Amino acid sequence: MASDKISIGKSFIRFYNIVRLDKKDVSVIYMLAILAGLLQLSVPLGVQTIISFVMAGSFSTSIAVLIIMVLLGVFFNGLLQVRQLQVIEKMQQKIFVRYSFEFSDRLPKLNIEKMDQYYLPELVNRFFDTVSLQKGLEKLLLDLPAAVIQVLFGVALLSFYHPVFIAFGALLLLIVILILRLTSPQGLASALKASDYKYNVAAWMEETARVVRTLKYSKNTSMHIEKTDKLVSGYLDSRTKYFRVLLTQFWSLISFKVVITAAMLLVGAVLLVNQQINIGQFIAADIVILAIITSVEKIILSLDKVYDALVSVEKLDKVTNAEIEEGGNVIMENIDKGVAVSFHETSFTYPNGNAGVSDIKLNVPAGSIVHIAGNSGAGKSTLLRLLTGNFKKFSGSVLIDNIPIGNYRLDSLRRQTGVLLSSQDIFQGTLLENITLGSTEVSMEQITDLAAKTGLDQYVRSNKEGYDTVLDPTGNRLTNHVRQNILLVRALLGKHRLLLLEEPFEHLDSHCRSNMIDLIKADKNATVFIASQDETLSQYCNIVVHLDKGMIQNNPV
Numbered sequence: 001m002a003s004d005k006i007s008i009g010k011s012f013i014r015f016y017n018i019v020r021l022d023k024k025d026v027s028v029i030y031m032l033a034i035l036a037g038l039l040q041l042s043v044p045l046g047v048q049t050i051i052s053f054v055m056a057g058s059f060s061t062s063i064a065v066l067i068i069m070v071l072l073g074v075f076f077n078g079l080l081q082v083r084q085l086q087v088i089e090k091m092q093q094k095i096f097v098r099y100s101f102e103f104s105d106r107l108p109k110l111n112i113e114k115m116d117q118y119y120l121p122e123l124v125n126r127f128f129d130t131v132s133l134q135k136g137l138e139k140l141l142l143d144l145p146a147a148v149i150q151v152l153f154g155v156a157l158l159s160f161y162h163p164v165f166i167a168f169g170a171l172l173l174l175i176v177i178l179i180l181r182l183t184s185p186q187g188l189a190s191a192l193k194a195s196d197y198k199y200n201v202a203a204w205m206e207e208t209a210r211v212v213r214t215l216k217y218s219k220n221t222s223m224h225i226e227k228t229d230k231l232v233s234g235y236l237d238s239r240t241k242y243f244r245v246l247l248t249q250f251w252s253l254i255s256f257k258v259v260i261t262a263a264m265l266l267v268g269a270v271l272l273v274n275q276q277i278n279i280g281q282f283i284a285a286d287i288v289i290l291a292i293i294t295s296v297e298k299i300i301l302s303l304d305k306v307y308d309a310l311v312s313v314e315k316l317d318k319v320t321n322a323e324i325e326e327g328g329n330v331i332m333e334n335i336d337k338g339v340a341v342s343f344h345e346t347s348f349t350y351p352n353g354n355a356g357v358s359d360i361k362l363n364v365p366a367g368s369i370v371h372i373a374g375n376s377g378a379g380k381s382t383l384l385r386l387l388t389g390n391f392k393k394f395s396g397s398v399l400i401d402n403i404p405i406g407n408y409r410l411d412s413l414r415r416q417t418g419v420l421l422s423s424q425d426i427f428q429g430t431l432l433e434n435i436t437l438g439s440t441e442v443s444m445e446q447i448t449d450l451a452a453k454t455g456l457d458q459y460v461r462s463n464k465e466g467y468d469t470v471l472d473p474t475g476n477r478l479t480n481h482v483r484q485n486i487l488l489v490r491a492l493l494g495k496h497r498l499l500l501l502e503e504p505f506e507h508l509d510s511h512c513r514s515n516m517i518d519l520i521k522a523d524k525n526a527t528v529f530i531a532s533q534d535e536t537l538s539q540y541c542n543i544v545v546h547l548d549k550g551m552i553q554n555n556p557v
C-alpha cells in the first residue's frame with residue numbers, strides 16, 4: 001500500500017491517542033521519571049559537599065553520612081527505574097492485547113467497497129508493527145522523558161553555580177531543538193518509505209508462497225527473483241536515505257558534544273581561576289554537564305526508535321482506522337416469511353471504474369425463487385452483493401420489504417440472510433466451525449440433516465475425526481465437491497428470509513443437485529436468488545433475469 005504523506009505532529013498525536021488510553025500508567029511513569037531526575041542530582045551535590053569537606057581537611061562522620069545518602073540516592077534511582085520498567089511492561093502487554101482484539105473485531109466489519117482494492121491478508125501484516133510499537137514505547141515514554149527531565153534539571157542546577165550557565169542551558173536547548181526540527185520530518189518520511197518497501201517485499205513473498213505451485217511448474221522463468229530484486233532495491237534506496245538522516249543527526253551530536261565540552265571546560269576553568277566557584281562546585285558542575293551530554297546523546301541516539309514507533313502507529317492505523325461498514329437502525333423482523341425485494345433503476349460502479357450493474361428494475365415478491373442468468377462478467381454476483389448490504393454507493397434504490405436496504409441494521413440483515421458467494425472460503429478450523437461459524441443457534445440435527453442431503457455426510461463418515469476434522473486454510477486438500485458442500489450447508493443452515501446463492505450446484509453430482517433443488521423449492525419461508533450460468537436452473541425458478549454487461553436483457557417473469 002502506498003504511503004500517505006504524514007507529518008511528525010500528526011504522528012505524535014496518533015501516538016498520544018494510543019497512550020492516552022493508559023493515562024494513569026503514563027502519569028506514574030512521569031512521576032517516577034521526575035523523582036529519578038531529582039535523585040540523580042543528589043550525586044553531584046553529594047560529591048560537591050564531600051569534596052568541600054575533604055578540601056577543608058575535615059573528615060568527620062558527616063562525610064560518612066553523606067556518602068551513605070549518595071549511595072541511597074543511587075539505589076532509589078535504580079528502584080524507580082525498575083518500577084518504570086514494570087509499568088511499561090504492563091502497557092506493552094496491553095498494546096498487544098488491544099491491537100489483537102481491534103484487528104479481529106474490525107476485519108470482518110471493514111467497508112468492502114473501500115477495502116476491495118486491498119489484499120486483506122497482506123494488509124494484516126501490519127499487525128507485526130505492534131512489536132515495534134512496544135519497543136518504541138519504552139524509548140518514547142521511558143528513555144526520552146527521563147533524558148529530557150535530566151537535561152532540564154541539570155541546566156537548572158547549573159544555573160545556581162553561576163548565571164553564565166543559564167546562557168549555556170538556553171544555547172543547549174536551542175541546539176537540540178534545531179537538530180530535531182531540521183532532521184525529524186525527513187527522518188520520519190524516509191523511515192515510512194523504507195517500511196512501505198519492507199511490506200511490499202513481504203507481500204511479494206506471501207504471493208510467491210500462495211502461487212508456489214504455479215511458479216514451480218513455470219517454464220524456467222526468474223520473474224519472482226526479478227520482482228524481488230526490484231522491491232529490495234527500493235527498500236535499500238529508502239533505507240540508505242533514512243540512514244543518511246540518522247548520520248546527519250549523529251554528526252550534529254558529535255559537533256554539539258565537542259563545542260559544549262570545550263565551552264564548559266573553558267568557562268568552568270575561568271570561573272575556578274577567578275575563584276567565582278570552588279573546586280567542589282567545578283567538579284560537580286562537570287558531573288552535571290557530563291550527565292546532560294549523556295542525556296542529549298540518548299535523545300539523539302534513540303531517534304531511530306522514535307521514528308520506528310511513529311511509523312508503527314501509522315501502519316497499524318491502516319487497519320484500526322480503516323473505514324468500517326455502517327448500517328441503519330431498522331431491525332429486520334424475524335418471521336417465517338421470505339422478503340420482498342425490489343430494485344429501482346439501480347446502478348453500481350466499482351471504485352476502479354468497472355461497471356457492475358446498470359439500470360436494474362426488478363420486483364421480486366416474497367417467497368420467490370429467482371434465477372439470475374448470464375455469462376461470466378454479466379454482473380450476476382454484483383447483483384447478489386447489492387443484497388448483502390456491502391455496497392452503499394449505488395444509484396437508484398434497493399428495497400427489502402419496501403425499506404431501503406441501507407436502513408437495516410447490518411447484523412439483523414445478515415442474521416436473516418443465507419449467503420454463498422464465490423468470494424467465500426474455507427478457513428483453518430474444524431469442519432463444524434466451518435459450517436456453523438461458531439453460531440450456537442443451529443442444532444446438530446439440522447446440520448446432519450443438511451449434510452445428508454448435500455452428500456457431505458460421506459466426507460464426515462470417511463474421516464475418523466468426523467465434524468472435528470481440521471480443514472486447512474483455503475480447503476486445498478478437499479475435493480471441489482466437498483468444499484462446495486461445506487459452503488452450501490453453511491449458507492442453508494438455520495433460519496433465513498433471504499438466500500443468496502452463487503453457482504451453488506457447481507461440482508455437485510446430479511443426485512445431490514436435485515436434492516438441493518427440492519430443498520430450496522420446499523422452503524416457502526425464504527426468497528431465493530440463484531446466480532448461475534446454468535440455463536437449466538430456470539425451469540425451477542419463478543423469476544428468470546438475463547443479465548448482459550450489467551443490464552437486464554429480458555422482461556423478468
Ligand SMILES: Nc1ncnc2c1ncn2[C@@H]1O[C@H](COP(=O)(O)OP(=O)(O)OP(=O)(O)O)[C@@H](O)[C@H]1O
Pocket residue numbers: 116350351352354355356374375376377378379380381382383422
Ligand atoms: N471487486 C471488483 N472490483 C472491480 N470490478 C469488479 C469487481 N467484481 C466484479 N467486477 C467487475 O464487475 C463486472 C461484473 O462482474 P460480476 O462478478 O458481477 O459478474 P458475474 O456475472 O458474476 O461473473 P462470473 O460468473 O464470472 O462470476 C465485471 O466487469 C467485473 O470485472
